Amino acid sequence: GENVEQHPSTLSVQEGDSAVIKCTYSDSASNYFPWYKQELGKRPQLIIDIRSNVGEKKDQRIAVTLNKTAKHFSLHITETQPEDSAVYFCAASKGFQKLVFGTGTRLLVSP
Amino acid sequence: EAQVTQNPRYLITVTGKKLTVTCSQNMNHEYMSWYRQDPGLGLRQIYYSMNVEVTDKGDVPEGYKVSRKEKRNFPLILESPSPNQTSLYFCASSLYGGRGTTISNQPQHFGDGTRLSIL
Numbered sequence: 001g002e003n004v005e006q007h008p009s010t011l012s013v014q015e016g017d018s019a020v021i022k023c024t025y026s027d028s029a030s031n032y033f034p035w036y037k038q039e040l041g042k043r044p045q046l047i048i049d050i051r052s053n054v055g056e057k058k059d060q061r062i063a064v065t066l067n068k069t070a071k072h073f074s075l076h077i078t079e080t081q082p083e084d085s086a087v088y089f090c091a092a093s094k095g096f097q098k099l100v101f102g103t104g105t106r107l108l109v110s111p
Numbered sequence: 112e113a114q115v116t117q118n119p120r121y122l123i124t125v126t127g128k129k130l131t132v133t134c135s136q137n138m139n140h141e142y143m144s145w146y147r148q149d150p151g152l153g154l155r156q157i158y159y160s161m162n163v164e165v166t167d168k169g170d171v172p173e174g175y176k177v178s179r180k181e182k183r184n185f186p187l188i189l190e191s192p193s194p195n196q197t198s199l200y201f202c203a204s205s206l207y208g209g210r211g212t213t214i215s216n217q218p219q220h221f222g223d224g225t226r227l228s229i230l
Contacts (some may be wrong), residue, residue: 001170006153008228009151034218042223043201043221043222043223043224044154044221045221046202046218046219049218051140070137089153089154096158097170098156098170099144099156100156101153101154101155102153103153104153105151111173111194
């Protein structure tokens with residue numbers, strides 16, 4: 001089955017810097033890659049997603065890139081702000097089968 | 112307001128005492144799913160359901176049961192809870208477009224979570 005690895009597990013940046021979180025997946029048939037943000041004590045919330053027929057997608061300060069050949073995808077956050085501090089999860093799915101999550105990255109943005 | 116409602120939010124119980132965590136959504140979603148979240152392990156899928164009376168195992172189904180008798184409800188049942196089931200549980204739902212469609216563009220809506228402690 002699908003396996004998703006996520007790195008780093010913890011990331012500390014200064015306000016205004018960029019942050020990059022990377023994920024690799026094992027099943028070449030996976031075709032949907034969402035990213036979720038989970039603030040402390042809250043539910044995961046979808047922040048951006050990408051389908052396998054697209055290489056890059058951007059939404060204001062966040063972007064996701066996908067390399068199907070290498071089976072990895074990344075989340076990029078530019079001009080980080082303290083409110084970006086949270087745990088971020090990547091995930092991979094094919095069709096409507098299981099959504100497999102990475103183990104999460106704790107992002108800390110210091111003022 | 113569109114939402115996924117889980118109950119209870121918190122529960123402390125003892126080994127072997129059957130419990131049910133309820134999940135209800137008001138968005139007429141076909142697809143529902145249960146996850147458990149443990150430190151360092153992320154979210155792992157327990158069971159999912161594509162529609163009424165259609166359920167399937169996720170990655171960690173052992174020790175759990177589910178049922179889908181109505182479209183809006185998807186309860187998680189622990190027949191004989193054990194301490195290794197102490198965790199944070201999330202229910203989620205989304206639209207299902209039918210055979211051949213994908214989850215894409217139909218994001219999962221999560222409930223607020225249920226923190227279970229089994230002593």
